[in-house]
Amino acid sequence: MAMNPMEQFAIKPIVPLHIGGYDVSFTNQSLLMVLVALAASLFLTLAMSKRSLVPSRTQSMAEMSYEFVANMMQSSTGEDGLRFFPFVFTIFVFVLFSNFFGMIPGSFTVTSQIAVTFSLASLVILTVIVTGFVKHGFGFLKLFVPKAPWYLLILLVPIEVISFLTRPISLSVRLFANMLAGHTMLAVFGGFVVLLGGAGGVLSLLSIAPMALIVAIMLLELLVAFLQAYVFAILTCIYLNEALHLHDSH
Amino acid sequence: MEVAAAKMIGAGLACIALVGAGIGIGNVFGSYLSGALRNPGAAASQTTNLLLGFALCEATGLFGLVIALIILFT
Numbered sequence: 187m188a189m190n191p192m193e194q195f196a197i198k199p200i201v202p203l204h205i206g207g208y209d210v211s212f213t214n215q216s217l218l219m220v221l222v223a224l225a226a227s228l229f230l231t232l233a234m235s236k237r238s239l240v241p242s243r244t245q246s247m248a249e250m251s252y253e254f255v256a257n258m259m260q261s262s263t264g265e266d267g268l269r270f271f272p273f274v275f276t277i278f279v280f281v282l283f284s285n286f287f288g289m290i291p292g293s294f295t296v297t298s299q300i301a302v303t304f305s306l307a308s309l310v311i312l313t314v315i316v317t318g319f320v321k322h323g324f325g326f327l328k329l330f331v332p333k334a335p336w337y338l339l340i341l342l343v344p345i346e347v348i349s350f351l352t353r354p355i356s357l358s359v360r361l362f363a364n365m366l367a368g369h370t371m372l373a374v375f376g377g378f379v380v381l382l383g384g385a386g387g388v389l390s391l392l393s394i395a396p397m398a399l400i401v402a403i404m405l406l407e408l409l410v411a412f413l414q415a416y417v418f419a420i421l422t423c424i425y426l427n428e429a430l431h432l433h434d435s436h
Numbered sequence: 437m438e439v440a441a442a443k444m445i446g447a448g449l450a451c452i453a454l455v456g457a458g459i460g461i462g463n464v465f466g467s468y469l470s471g472a473l474r475n476p477g478a479a480a481s482q483t484t485n486l487l488l489g490f491a492l493c494e495a496t497g498l499f500g501l502v503i504a505l506i507i508l509f510t
Binding site: 360416 | 484487490491494495499502
């Protein structure tokens with residue numbers, strides 16, 4: 187029985203749709219994205235609908251996620267960075283819910299598609315560039331000139347420019363590759379269980395070992411799912427901080 | 437050599453990136469632990485930096501994976 191661990195990332199159209207030569211079908215990818223957006227907004231609205239002073243369990247979950255992102259922004263971008271709170275919170279919640287929805291067996295991971303993560307990352311970088319130019323005008327270009335003697339600047343300025351330009355790539359590939367690697371690993375170990383279990387005799391009993399390993403890896407993947415959403419959000423904050431304050435810290 | 441075989445070898449070679457990622461992640465957590473044991477009071481405030489360092493290190497290994505995938509599937 188040959189199983190392809192990459193099969194789970196295939197995009198299948200649910201409602202085929204072609205407009206003007208472009209394929210705009212409603213796929214399993216779009217379905218999961220709609221589900222993620224619905225689940226996130228439903229959770230946050232329903233959890234906060236009571237607004238009691240002593241929060242219930244769901245309400246404190248919503249409040250905790252709010253405070254978590256708010257504290258993170260406070261410490262990394264300072265007071266005036268809080269204007270971008272809705273932006274960062276939306277990105278954090280979207281990535282977190284997509285990662286967790288992907289952990290449900292049989293579902294589809296939205297963030298394992300480079301198209302999704304790269305769009306998110308370019309949105310972040312565009313916001314950073316626009317914010318920088320609005321706040322500092324052409325002084326924003328000073329971001330690429332660190333305080334150093336002129337003969338070092340010849341070397342440092344190109345490095346700074348390149349590191350700025352690779353940010354959207356590294357930001358998107360980090361999330362995409364983590365999700366892809368994790369889910370591929372789970373599928374490969376799942377294949378072990380099926381192969382061993384189907385072998386019969388003592389080998390079938392041995393299939394318990396990779397099964398137990400999958401449970402452990404699943405826990406690790408849950409940690410990674412949260413961690414990557416967190417890292418995506420905090421890197422967004424760090425980039426915004428640079429655009430807001432250039433080289434001086436807040 | 438056949439192109440298919442060369443692709444397989446190349447994808448395997450791309451996994452050498454994991455050496456660096458392993459060293460990096462070990463270094464991040466090792467340094468954090470030794471720092472945290474010297475000054476436990478400051479440990480809690482540095483978890484953000486710890487996780488950030490971990491994620492940045494891990495990503496370099498995963499770039500190797502992406503290169504392996506590009507080699508295999510293009």
